[in-house]
Amino acid sequence: MEYHEVDTGELPMALLLEADPAKQRIDAYLAGSWGFAAREGNEVIGACVAGLIGERTAEIFNIAVAPSHQQRGIGSGLLHFVLTSLAGKGVYRIELGTGSFGHQLTYYQRHGFRVDAVVKDHFLTHYPEPLMEHGIQHKDMLRLSLTLEPTISAPSGE
Numbered sequence: 248m249e250y251h252e253v254d255t256g257e258l259p260m261a262l263l264l265e266a267d268p269a270k271q272r273i274d275a276y277l278a279g280s281w282g283f284a285a286r287e288g289n290e291v292i293g294a295c296v297a298g299l300i301g302e303r304t305a306e307i308f309n310i311a312v313a314p315s316h317q318q319r320g321i322g323s324g325l326l327h328f329v330l331t332s333l334a335g336k337g338v339y340r341i342e343l344g345t346g347s348f349g350h351q352l353t354y355y356q357r358h359g360f361r362v363d364a365v366v367k368d369h370f371l372t373h374y375p376e377p378l379m380e381h382g383i384q385h386k387d388m389l390r391l392s393l394t395l396e397p398t399i400s401a402p403s404g405e
């Protein structure tokens with residue numbers, strides 16, 4: 248498995264739609280964002296889009312692994328690569344929105360994300376179809392954040 252920073256145009260739309268069913272919203276955040284890919288051979292099987300929303304604050308807008316490749320550690324490897332890459336770009340705070348229950352929430356928490364706020368009714372007002380998981384409808388969105396450790400570059404020329 249290889250992880251790379253890529254042009255957002257190289258990320259398969261089908262993969263991005265796994266995390267966010269609204270193509271119009273995806274198109275809006277692709278421009279000007281950073282793209283990251285998990286590749287097996289020539290195939291992109293994991294994708295992530297992140298962009299600046301403040302001076303040193305980035306948001307992860309989208310992260311997804313192809314359904315047939317999930318639960319193999321690729322999502323965790325990709326998220327770790329993204330966090331390390333963003334730290335290298337001088338980002339110190341990362342934010343994102345996710346559902347209020349389910350494996351996505353624990354996936355982010357395992358990487359150190361903490362809950363900042365609840366956006367009540369987000370999935371009711373922004374999604375045309377009910378978003379179900381384990382027979383429960385997603386209604387509220389959690390805003391999560393993570394503060395990154397600064398990366399210290401080794402002194403050069405010694």
Ligand SMILES: CC(C)(COP(=O)(O)OP(=O)(O)OC[C@H]1O[C@@H](n2cnc3c(N)ncnc32)[C@H](O)[C@@H]1OP(=O)(O)O)[C@@H](O)C(=O)NCCC(=O)NCCS
Binds near residue numbers: 265310313321324
């Ligand atoms: C969230 C996502 C990127 C995780 O990718 P992944 O490659 O499956 O992740 P990993 O294999 O590294 O697993 C991470 C954890 O999630 C758990 N997990 C992943 N898929 C799961 C599933 N369908 N049901 C239950 N647990 C699941 C794993 O067991 C693992 O738990 P652990 O840390 O306790 O071992 C992937 O599920 C996905 O693409 N989902 C659809 C898009 C999406 O929801 N994106 C996030 C939007 S907020």
